Amino acid sequence: MLHAADTQSPLLSMEAVDKWYGAFHALKNINLTVRKGEKIVLCGPSGSGKSTLIRCINALEKIEKGTIMVEGTKLDDSGKSIDAVRREVGMVFQSFNLFPHMTILENCTLAPMRVRGTSKADAEKIARKYLERVRILDQAEKYPAQLSGGQQQRVAIARALCMEPKAMLFDEPTSALDPEMVKEVLDTMIGLARDGMTMICVTHEMGFARQVADRVIFMASGEIIEEAPPETFFRNPTHPRTQAFLGEILAHH
């Protein structure tokens, strides 16, 4: 794998980030730098804060302490900084969250038209391009409920790509899928990674992590416990909690 990414300036950074839900300390002193083109896989037991972490990056969750920078924009409470970040960062959810009352094509054209002011004709052209890329263009006129879970998730990826983001966040994108559909979504993500997209993926798909990740990050109890390239991470995990977690998850795969 090429590591051209290493020489570039950070696309995204989190510095000393803390987050609480009431009294619950959800993120503890998170420091993370992601360079352009880097692929990060975040894993850890449920409740470890990995979803919360990526949801803070596009301001779906507010942080109480620390700094988040995306493409030179410091994320604060202002609508302007949130807009700027969301324009550059796409997100794919565990439960797809497609808009059920719109066709696949309309799902993909809405944001470019409303947020970027793209004309309908241009937005459709962009949408068709990305639907083609996730190999689902033939379903463009259907509604989400007419598609399988795997197809819906690929549409969700295309919908995010239509905003032409600089980075993509994946929040357990295959966890809600039937086993036979996991592969088609992972293949789409691998394709995206090959094309140089900056990606942060919360996932338990360790095969995917091995194949595309530049770094695997293990979280537990709201902290980053261990961080390493996949070969090192899987072969020589140093922290006992990482070892325990890997022992458990790999036993099932």
Next chain:
Amino acid sequence: MGVIGQSEMLFLLQGLKWTLLLSAIGFIGGGVFGLVIALARTSGRSALRKTAAGYISVFQGTPLLMQLFVVYYGIGLLGVSIEAWAAVAIAFTLHASAFLGEIWRGGIQAIPKGQTEAANALGLHYVSRMKDVVLPQAFKISLPATVGFLVQLIKGTSLAAIVGFIELARAGQIVSNQTYRPLLIFGIVGAIYFIICWPLSLYGARLENRMAKAAR
């Protein structure tokens, strides 16, 4: 006993015209303000939420008859002379907006949080998030209850008689007093209400059925 002739029937139809007009004004006015109430009720600002909740409580917690009374004489007390139909239209708009606002509030809150989050993640702002994503789904869910309220509203217009407004029920009363045939007249009046309201009720029930099936 008097005869029920063409002029009596015409008088009833005049009343029917006002009943339909009042219902339409109440429904349209109530729809517009009801949307404002529903949005305020689901707003991120607690002052707006509380104001809307108070407004809804007042209009759901008092009889429509009293609301008509208060608006009609209340505006008069302010020294503004107002025609009966205008006062009644205002009262019905206020009344309907509270009920529709609450119905649609429920619809908005029934939309999964993931929809708003996806819209947010795509960078959509409040107006587009509501107009394009949340409201179309919320209205669809709320349609049976909305139709049900419309039926209530049509029948409720009969209360406008209290401030001297001659709508269908009041017209029936007048004709009945002239002809001394209350049973026949109110039979006709009742049948007219039924012909309007029953198809709407049926339509509402069918919508509900279809949604229950789709949700299965």
